[in-house]
Amino acid sequence: MKIFKIADMVKGWFVGDFESTAYRTSACEVCFKQHKEGEVWPVHYHKLATEINYLIQGEMTLQNKKLVAGDIFVLNPNEISDPVFLTDCDLIVVKIPSSTKDKYEI
Numbered sequence: 001m002k003i004f005k006i007a008d009m010v011k012g013w014f015v016g017d018f019e020s021t022a023y024r025t026s027a028c029e030v031c032f033k034q035h036k037e038g039e040v041w042p043v044h045y046h047k048l049a050t051e052i053n054y055l056i057q058g059e060m061t062l063q064n065k066k067l068v069a070g071d072i073f074v075l076n077p078n079e080i081s082d083p084v085f086l087t088d089c090d091l092i093v094v095k096i097p098s099s100t101k102d103k104y105e106i
Contacts, residue, residue, distance in 0.1 A: 006032060017098040029095040035060075035085045042105045043082040049095040049102050051075040058089030080106070 004022040006014065009031070014022045016029035029049075035041065035058075055071045061084045067073060075081055095102075 015098075016095075016100075018100050026098050027096070029093075029098040031093050033089075033091045033093055035083070035089045035091070037085055037087050039085050041083050041085070043080060044103050044105045045078055045080050046075070046095070046099075046102045047077055047104065048099050049097060050077060051081070052094040052096075054092040056090040056092060059086040060084060060089050061086065 002022070004014065006012065008020055009022070010018070010020060011031065012033045013029055013031040015025065015031075017024060017026040018029075051074070053073050053075070055067050055069055055073070057069050059069070060067050062073065062082060063080065066086075
């Protein structure tokens with residue numbers, strides 16, 4: 001068994017095709033993200049990856065839709081991600097496939 005600390009992972013990403021990671025694979029990326037209320041996050045999209053998000057805690061809007069704890073939302077390639085964090089938010093994010101050069105800011 002190997003043990004890792006989330007604090008040692010880059011921006012919360014702990015699975016994917018990059019370093020430092022707990023499990024290296026090109027199949028997907030997985031992270032635990034924490035966002036503060038009002039945090040500005042760049043509007044962006046992915047050309048290759050599908051992104052599956054589970055909002056564990058908090059409230060936010062995306063594409064003018066309100067999301068609350070317990071919501072799962074999926075962004076397909078070329079869909080715009082324009083998050084507004086209404087409260088502190090905790091998310092689990094899965095991207096398929098892993099591609100560190102697949103984020104396009106608008």
